[in-house]
Amino acid sequence: MAETMRRLPAQRRSRETVQRILDAAESLLVTVGYERAVESPALLVEKSGVSKGAFYAYFTSPDMAMETLALDYMERSTAMADDFAAEDYGSWEEVTARAISTYSGYYRNPAVRELWLNGHLSPVAVAADERANLYIATRLWETLRRIEPERTTRLEVVHCAVAIEILDYLLRFAFRHEPDGNAQLIAESIVAMTEYLRTRIG
Incomplete structure (x- = not known):
């Protein structure tokens, strides 16, 4: 709570x-x-x-009840990051694909869309949202480093933070006018995040 x-x-x-x-x-x-x-x-x-x-x-x-509800959604999102970080993967692409599949459906929830996409997050919730995204990025970074330590030596938390923000903002764009999301925009958000990480992993 x-x-x-x-x-x-x-x-x-x-x-x-x-x-x-x-x-x-x-x-x-x-x-x-x-x-x-x-x-x-x-x-x-x-x-x-x-x-x-x-x-x-x-x-x-x-x-305040709405703010509490928003914060509860963020707690769920960080718990999802712990879940995908706990699994084993064969490559960094598999890690990224799992992270994407975990969060690409987040905005299908109509209550989430009403709070996030229509600008109803309080300043407290906005700050918590930023912390949640950083936590998710950190768990992504830890998982990528664990799965492919040699290939990810140049990868930093900030790179994963940028990747998560790319995915988050583009997913908001994809779900802004369509409850199920614009399939083409969702696909493009996946490409954007994956290719950005590819440039940082090398």
Whole structure:
């Protein structure tokens, strides 16, 4: 759970209450959009089925609930990086392909598109997003160095950070107007990331 909450839920029942609020926030993002979802706590309270007191015990506003939801997505994205870093690969291309396949579907989630692509991330969430991308890049770098230590001696974390940013920004471009993404733009984002890494690996 995000540290920006009013307080963190300690007991199972409290965690379940917070999760109901976050599930409701995600549902509202998809059905009514961010602006409508945050204009009043009443909609989020009603959708989650919790009392107003329970809502305010953890969140000061619907915006904070949305921020917490965004931060939870970022936690999931870094956990996915740990997953692909834990596997064995035959080449650096296989590592890159797995990283791409892991994240290329991220923007298929309509709630993610509403938060990221429509500019609804808070300053706290934007900073966390940058940290998450750097973490993913670091795990990519560690995996590439582990799989092909001789070929990747010139590769630095900054190169992997640039590669991840290339993929992230181009995927946002691909999903900006199409819920399933523009297939040609997705393909081009994969080429751009892979070829950039190729120039740095040699």
